[in-house]
Amino acid sequence: MPTRITETTADAIGPWFAPTSADPAGAVAFLAELADRVTHRRGTGRVFVPGGGPVAGALAGEGYRVTDGTDRTDGTAGTDGPLGSGPRFDVVFSGSDELARLLAQRDQLRLVRRLAAFLRPGGALVIQGRHPDPAAWARDALVADHDPLRQTLLLAGARFPQRYVWPAELDLMAELAGLAPEGCWGGWYGEPVVCGGVVVSVFRS
Numbered sequence: 288m289p290t291r292i293t294e295t296t297a298d299a300i301g302p303w304f305a306p307t308s309a310d311p312a313g314a315v316a317f318l319a320e321l322a323d324r325v326t327h328r329r330g331t332g333r334v335f336v337p338g339g340g341p342v343a344g345a346l347a348g349e350g351y352r353v354t355d356g357t358d359r360t361d362g363t364a365g366t367d368g369p370l371g372s373g374p375r376f377d378v379v380f381s382g383s384d385e386l387a388r389l390l391a392q393r394d395q396l397r398l399v400r401r402l403a404a405f406l407r408p409g410g411a412l413v414i415q416g417r418h419p420d421p422a423a424w425a426r427d428a429l430v431a432d433h434d435p436l437r438q439t440l441l442l443a444g445a446r447f448p449q450r451y452v453w454p455a456e457l458d459l460m461a462e463l464a465g466l467a468p469e470g471c472w473g474g475w476y477g478e479p480v481v482c483g484g485v486v487v488s489v490f491r492s
């Protein structure tokens with residue numbers, strides 16, 4: 288696990304949608320260490336970060352070969368089109384907002400399968416999410432609406448709801464995508480998982 292470093296500040300709602308905004312440097316260190324373990328070499332791994340952003344930029348700055356999914360010539364553009372004979376990656380990273388934006392379980396499973404298909408043998412899929420905490424949401428001022436049957440959550444000020452995923456549910460999705468769980472932590476530094484907190488799950492092809 289990487290060593291904790293100074294975190295940047297974030298607004299109250301930001302970490303719900305993209306917890307990497309609270310500590311992008313921690314995410315970079317975690318993904319870099321994982322890529323090094325997959326390749327057995329420092330700073331040479333191929334990393335797919337759909338949508339790019341500061342994490343992708345920082346990894347590229349450290350020498351990793353990073354793809355953000357915007358190049359329509361390499362078969363990675365988007366995450367829902369046909370997968371051609373493009374590159375395969377040592378690490379694929381999906382931030383929590385990417386999975387949660389899909390409001391049907393079948394669509395979330397389709398995304399996990401799609402991301403898994405980008406991995407080379409032995410590669411790692413990293414999915415960052417949030418452990419559901421319905422009891423706390425009932426008294427959270429940021430939560431405007433919660434539907435436990437559909438597993439959707441609407442935050443105050445948000446235009447659209449998100450669908451949360453229970454850890455065991457995500458494990459099953461990964462298994463159906465042909466992946467095996469490697470570990471699950473409550474952050475980038477090996478913290479224990481807690482209800483309502485961030486969850487970083489790693490699966491191997």
